[in-house]
Amino acid sequence: MEFVDSTQITEEEKKYYQSKLEIMLNELLEGSGDTVQEMKSTNQEFPDPTDRANYESERNTALRIRDRERKLIKKIRSAIVRLEEETYNVCRECGDYIRKQRLNARPVTTLCINCKEIEEQKEKTQQI
Ligand SMILES: [Zn+2]
Numbered sequence: 001m002e003f004v005d006s007t008q009i010t011e012e013e014k015k016y017y018q019s020k021l022e023i024m025l026n027e028l029l030e031g032s033g034d035t036v037q038e039m040k041s042t043n044q045e046f047p048d049p050t051d052r053a054n055y056e057s058e059r060n061t062a063l064r065i066r067d068r069e070r071k072l073i074k075k076i077r078s079a080i081v082r083l084e085e086e087t088y089n090v091c092r093e094c095g096d097y098i099r100k101q102r103l104n105a106r107p108v109t110t111l112c113i114n115c116k117e118i119e120e121q122k123e124k125t126q127q128i
Helices: 011-041 049-084 100-105 113-127
Strands: none
Touching (some): 011 049
């Protein structure tokens, strides 16, 4: 589909982003269900300490992934709300429009490319 990089999101584009976000959301919701199941079913004793260590590290990875998924789910849900409110492509920092090219690549973004770069700079300096 053609994306006109104007400020307004057309009805057609709105539907496109909506279904894109809903697909992402459904995949995540189905996926996290699996992780919970696996974690419950592998709750057992380990005679070999190596197995136990492996299990612990796998479990930690699973928890980290789940944490990331939870955050992403929240972002997707708020993106769907922003689509409804027609603020989906408005940068939360400067109020400028986020380019559609960027929204296509990162459908949950709330920052325009300039603000994103500034934020990343800040994060880097904070880590030092
Ligand atoms: Zn901005």
